Amino acid sequence: MxxxxxxxxxxxxxxxxxxxxxxxxxxxxxxxxxxxxxxxxxxxxxxxxxxxxxxxxxxxxxxxxxxxxxIKQVNYPRELKNHALVRFNARKHHDITFPVPAGFALEDVSPLSSSTFQEQEEPMETMLQHLDVWSRSSASDEVLAHFTASQFERFERAMHLKGIPEGGDDWQVIERDLQRVADxxxxxxxxxxxxxxxxxxxxxxxxxxxxxxxxxxSRVDFETWFKNYHRHDEIKDFYLQIADDYPELVTYIPSIGQTVEGRDIFAIKLTAKEHDGSIKEKPQIWWQGLQHAREWAGGSTVQFLTHHLTSNYGKNDNITAILRDTEFVIVPIMNIDGYDYTWNNNRLWRKNRRQNGLGAYGVDLNRNWDDHFAEGGSSGFPWSETYHGPSAASEPEVQALQKFFSEQKRIVGAIDFHCYSQLVLRPEGWTTKLSPHEKEHKFVGDRIVSIIKNVHGKTYISEPSVALYKTTGAASDWFYGDQATAANNGQHVYSYTIELRPSDTNPGGRSGFILPPEEIIPLGEEIAQAMEFFVDYVVKNPLKN
Ligand SMILES: [Zn+2]
Structure with missing residues (x-):
């Protein structure tokens, strides 16, 4: 017995x-x-x-x-040695300049790039495209930014010459050595x-x-999985295991295209299949994570949502109904090269791993989508963290996702998961004009925020993307934009960028992209509740044109 x-x-x-x-x-x-x-x-x-x-x-x-x-211990090389995290008043001190790296000349970049490089709408923006901006608010001129060692030296010297001591309203060093934080x-x-x-x-x-x-x-132990973050190959195993365990729900797609360095971008489709294994045509929901490499909590949240749906099918009536009536199309890791780089080289890497020449690496994928590309709110400077790349959808990662999205045809809602700041951002990012579906988007965004609040008390803010700052070539604008709508049989998509935990006002703002693993589960729980509402609502009330 x-x-x-x-x-x-x-x-x-x-x-x-x-x-x-x-x-x-x-x-x-x-x-x-x-x-x-x-x-x-x-x-x-x-x-x-x-x-x-x-x-x-x-x-x-x-x-x-x-x-x-x-178990391999992560041993980072010293890429972040003496990099500093600084909060400062960017409008007041935008006169501090950073040298353009040796060998870089404006005529080396395309006319489009050089014009966006030179003609930012405000001088402050010109300064900020040299820095890695972690957070900023439209309400104040305060910016939290990551400086390289040489940028910080220059900044410190300039502040010294201005006679402004560290620690006041003008500037505070939040972290003197980001390598130590990464280690x-x-x-x-x-x-x-x-x-x-x-x-x-x-x-x-x-x-x-x-x-x-x-x-x-088994390959993956679901009971312990969400206690920690995982590497790319382990995450792939996670989805393969889910596909093995729930063949009646999950279809694993090994490759929808390749990254700049030639890695396969995998995807899954998730819905209750018919008895013969076929899939009925039904409204679709698009989820994607890890467009920005260092935003690990975006990846863990997409894993949590997938597991939440599969493990509750047949047990929870709401989820069973959702999977009967909806098909999920999920790209768990968009930027695989960058994500690997955050495990092997630099915990704070954001862009993909394109070689831009002259020792500059990476295109900001979330400025490279083919929607109002390079119309401001992105940079033509190849070293910038918001470098938009040489042309619209120049990056294979963006091409792969645009193509895969366009093949679906029945998408009613799309979420691009990022971190951090606790924001639910609705279209649009490229213009300050309110979008034609502002009322509908605001209603759903506000509901998402109030549901999240009820789960663990966390306060997220619901607002139009442009209220934060202008962006162009972003995924969530593309999902809502003309190209995707045409491909989607004319159906507009409820489209959001969700910036997950922690909030901007986290003490010191230090943890930022490095959310402790103990928060993976509570974060997943609050987003899962919000997504149950989101999916049910947008499937029943798709946007009218
Ligand atoms: Zn991001």
């Missing part, structure tokens, strides 16, 4: 570096659990470098000192991976110990 374990398992673990070999980590802990009948049992669990010397009656151990569970994050991710892996091993061991039929270890 099978024994059932009660769920009151008590785990306590310590992670520590051993004295003799500081690079080796040991994981030790005590495990107490109660089997059916209330008999308490306990075991000592030892993982890591010291396990050879430990003894204990019931012990699971893993002794490979260099490679605990095959701390890498350490945290690694420790979390180890802790989660120990839990998985113990769960397998418990099953074995109690004579349960060996639980097959």
């Amino acid at each position: 099978k024994k059932f374990l009660s769920i009151s398992v008590v785990l306590s673990f310590a992670l520590l570096a051993t004295q003799s070999a500081p690079q080796v980590l040991s994981v030790t802990g005590d495990l107490t659990f109660t089997s059916e009948g209330g008999v308490s049992e306990s075991a000592q669990v030892v993982f890591g470098g010291r396990c050879q010397r430990e003894s204990g009656p019931q012990r699971i151990s893993h002794c490979d000192e260099d490679d605990i569970f095959g 701390e994050d890498a350490e945290n991710i690694y420790m979390t991976s180890l802790r989660v892996r120990v839990e998985e091993e113990i769960s397998l061991w418990k099953n074995k110990h109690h004579g349960n039929k060996d639980k097959k270890k």
